[in-house]
Amino acid sequence: VPLEKAAKGKLQKQICQVVLDHFEKQYTAELGDAWSRVRDVLTSPWCWQHAVLLNRFSPSPGLESSLAGQGYHPAFPAALPYLPAAFRCYSRAAPGRFPAQKHQPGRLKEYYLLNAASLLPVLALEVKDGERVLDLCAAPGGKSVAVLQCACPGYFHCNEYDDLRSRWLEQTIESFIPDPVINLITVSKLDGRQIGDLQPEFYDKVLVDAPCSNDRSWLFSADPQRAVLRLMQRKELSCLQFQLLRSAVEALRPGGSLVYSTCTLSRAENSDVINLILSSCSNVVPVDISGMARGVSQEFTFLSGMQQHELLVLPEKGRAWGPIVLWSWFFSS
Numbered sequence: 001v002p003l004e005k006a007a008k009g010k011l012q013k014q015i016c017q018v019v020l021d022h023f024e025k026q027y028t029a030e031l032g033d034a035w036s037r038v039r040d041v042l043t044s045p046w047c048w049q050h051a052v053l054l055n056r057f058s059p060s061p062g063l064e065s066s067l068a069g070q071g072y073h074p075a076f077p078a079a080l081p082y083l084p085a086a087f088r089c090y091s092r093a094a095p096g097r098f099p100a101q102k103h104q105p106g107r108l109k110e111y112y113l114l115n116a117a118s119l120l121p122v123l124a125l126e127v128k129d130g131e132r133v134l135d136l137c138a139a140p141g142g143k144s145v146a147v148l149q150c151a152c153p154g155y156f157h158c159n160e161y162d163d164l165r166s167r168w169l170e171q172t173i174e175s176f177i178p179d180p181v182i183n184l185i186t187v188s189k190l191d192g193r194q195i196g197d198l199q200p201e202f203y204d205k206v207l208v209d210a211p212c213s214n215d216r217s218w219l220f221s222a223d224p225q226r227a228v229l230r231l232m233q234r235k236e237l238s239c240l241q242f243q244l245l246r247s248a249v250e251a252l253r254p255g256g257s258l259v260y261s262t263c264t265l266s267r268a269e270n271s272d273v274i275n276l277i278l279s280s281c282s283n284v285v286p287v288d289i290s291g292m293a294r295g296v297s298q299e300f301t302f303l304s305g306m307q308q309h310e311l312l313v314l315p316e317k318g319r320a321w322g323p324i325v326l327w328s329w330f331f332s333s
């Protein structure tokens with residue numbers, strides 16, 4: 001049996017019908033026609049793509065030519081004004097996965113495999129050398145690693161509440177970041193909702209990559225009973241997201257900026273949370289990120305009709321990135 005056919009058969013069986021039915025109802029109402037195109041990609045894992053983010057701290061001589069030989073090209077146009085010179089990420093339209101590198105103590109990895117759209121929140125944050133940066137919900141650490149490909153913060157706080165995932169985060173950082181840069185990083189296991197009180201007005205930049213209903217992985221829940229429970233508890237996520245976001249705003253210094261992102265299409269976890277924050281914090285000012293969207297429109301499909309400070313990446317065949325939703329603001333005094 002051809003490999004792709006075998007993979008297709010195996011993966012198709014794993015779709016969790018109760019989740020698909022729930023999404024079908026909700027997202028048809030929220031996204032209209034766009035949902036059926038997104039559904040086709042999300043339910044076809046053999047079409048999924050992976051991008052390869054190179055680790056500037058562990059350059060590998062033959063890697064870029066090997067990627068080019070396999071049809072990979074730079075995922076982001078080099079001319080984009082917010083793209084740091086050292087930042088290298090490759091993607092290709094064809095599905096399939098570049099081999100992952102195993103964790104080997106004492107040895108840095110050369111690249112990180114990820115959904116290319118998950119880099120957009122990091123790029124929108126525009127971290128500069130020397131800044132104080134907080135990654136409020138950081139495990140497994142993909143965006144923390146990406147931040148460090150863009151700049152060298154003066155202080156970088158990576159937080160993860162869950163014990164197990166926090167260890168995973170530590171391992172990711174050890175695998176990608178060498179001395180002395182690693183000494184700029186503090187990993188904590190705090191409830192992100194408390195950081196605003198603990199470190200008020202401290203950070204130049206805060207990333208809130210919030211816990212959310214992860215549309216891609218929920219569709220493949222192995223345990224339907226657990227999936228039903230998760231769907232029932234979905235409403236509680238909006239409350240957690242709002243509290244995390246409020247804490248993040250409190251942790252920002254006046255003039256600092258913040259990006260909120262999720263990997264769900266759910267309005268309750270996106271624009272509803274944002275609208276609640278905007279109505280409860282008068283000193284939060286939206287940042288226009290439409291220029292970034294125009295700059296990367298070759299690689300990503302965005303939902304049209306969004307405001308200038310919000311982006312929603314819709315997965316499409318051949319550009320199967322997302323779903324990722326992001327917002328950007330700065331905090332005025």
Ligand code: SAM
Pocket residue numbers: 118136137138139140141142143144159160161162165190191192193209210211212
């Ligand atoms: N930013 C990560 C990356 O790019 O690799 C992914 C983050 S994931 C979407 C959200 C994370 O938030 C999960 O690891 C989850 O355990 C964590 N989390 C959940 N509740 C939290 C809380 N109250 N405070 C901090 N982190 C929390």
